[in-house]
Amino acid sequence: MTDASSTQIVAPVAVAAELRARRASRNRRSAILKHIFLIAASFIMIYPLLWMIASSLKPDNQIFGDLGLIPTDPQWSNYSEGWNALSVSFTQFFWNSGVVTVLSVIGNVLSCSFAAYAFARLEFNGKNIWFALMMMTLMIPYHVVLIPQYLTFLQLGWVNTYLPLVVPRFLATDAFFIFLMIQFFRQLPRELDEAAMIDGCSPFKIYWAIILPLSLPAMTTAAIFSFIWTWEDFLGPLVYLNDIKDYTVPLALRMFLSQDSVSEYGQMFAMSVLSILPIILFFVVFQRFIIRGIAMSGMK
């Protein structure tokens, strides 16, 4: 009697445990399969980049048709020779890119946070109309405004200087960043502004002493993307810079392609690797910010 009742109780428990164990092992098996698939897929994804790095260390005659990722006889000279392969050295190109990029980042973060603060935290007449117009500029392709902008800058005598690349950044032309910051500023509690106002703070003081320090994640995200996009920008420098001494790194890289002697692939890859190195470093250091920023705003 006691036996029967105990087996009656034990049996479903045992069955449940058995089922759970089976499901766990099935889950484990599918997790392992998933990982194998994901590792293979990640490898395919980054293989082209690894191949570029490997090729930057190979002698020219070993680059083509060689799938291998480990150079047998690393040619470090590709780097030193590539650095000076063009009529102007890459020291100059990196310096140029650096100047344009740093100024652009400062301009973007400052001017866009100004506009975003007004839209997110201040009341004023015409706010809705301006906001709608600002959002519409997100859709305008750069190619439409490019020609009149070029003609204007030509009239001003700014072509062949960095002004056409930098000045627009101080005028909040990247509505993406304004939008990103508005989203962030709106999450901050309104009571902060009100308390500060009662204490006699001006709107500027509130922006500077309260909103900005609390918005470091949004500012960092905007700064990182601004850095990457300016560093990679090709069309702007292509249109505005004609003197090789003023070239940014992407324009310099392109010169490897237009050179007659097409044998220096190793050097070309070496400089390609160096050109994306700052972006990779940024990516490694700020990965969290970048990934959160994109999930938040849908930026490129």
Next chain:
Amino acid sequence: MEKFLRKNAPAYVFLAPWLVGFFLLSIFPILASLYLSFTEYDVVQPPEWIGLENYQYMFEFDYRFWKSLQVTFTFVVVSVPLKLAFALAVAMLLDKGIRAVGWYRALFYLPSILGGSIAVAILWRQLFDYNGVINSVLRFFGGDGPYWLSDPRYSLWTLVVLAVWQFGSPMLIFLAGLRAIPQDLYEAAEIDAASPMRKFFAITVPLLAPVIFFNLVLQMIEAFKSFSGAFIISGGSGAPLDSLLFFTVYLFNEAFSFFRMGYASALGWVLLVIIAAFTAIAFWTSKYWVHYENERG
């Protein structure tokens, strides 16, 4: 009056840089490009009004215009859905409590962030060279690869592959969207013994529709505007046989190689209208397949 000023002055001070930029670098250039599109202008001589001639020529005689439209449309129609399909598939694999998810996310996203760089465009040229890596892999499996870049039948596909390779950013947005779907819906479906297929179409797709729509519009606009990759891989001209003559490449060459600024402005306006029309169509059709949570009932 004083009250009006006190209320508005600070906001407009903060808005000032944007307002200047908006008028000088957006509104004015757009109107100017509309005006220029009705002129013939080579930068040296002052613009000469020719009415609709640019547009007339474009639509009636300019076979390169039609070619560039065809190339761009093909690129958009093929690359965007493929990219989104990859993005969604990988996002779903990464979704449910998988280990090391941060690593995978980062590795899959890295190509997106390098996507616009000239280094990657140069790399692509070498990968798809006749003696390049892609053909070496094909040969390993016994196939014989074509001349990807010099054969106009294949050249556009190299750029499609480049675009699809950069599925990381829509993937991250899909991941954020998938996280927002309540898990108990899936558990309820499991109790009803729903197949994975059914769960995908009955739960994932409808609940993710706003995110799919967002990604679709964003990637479509990006694809219409893409420039650097096609420019570098085609050597700046849209070669071979105009098979890489993206609309933006054609526009750039008309403006800055041949200094036909009026004609290029007309091209720019056509691009603006095309993007606006496609976005409008997307928004209009979205009524039928995108439902937002708070709109229901």
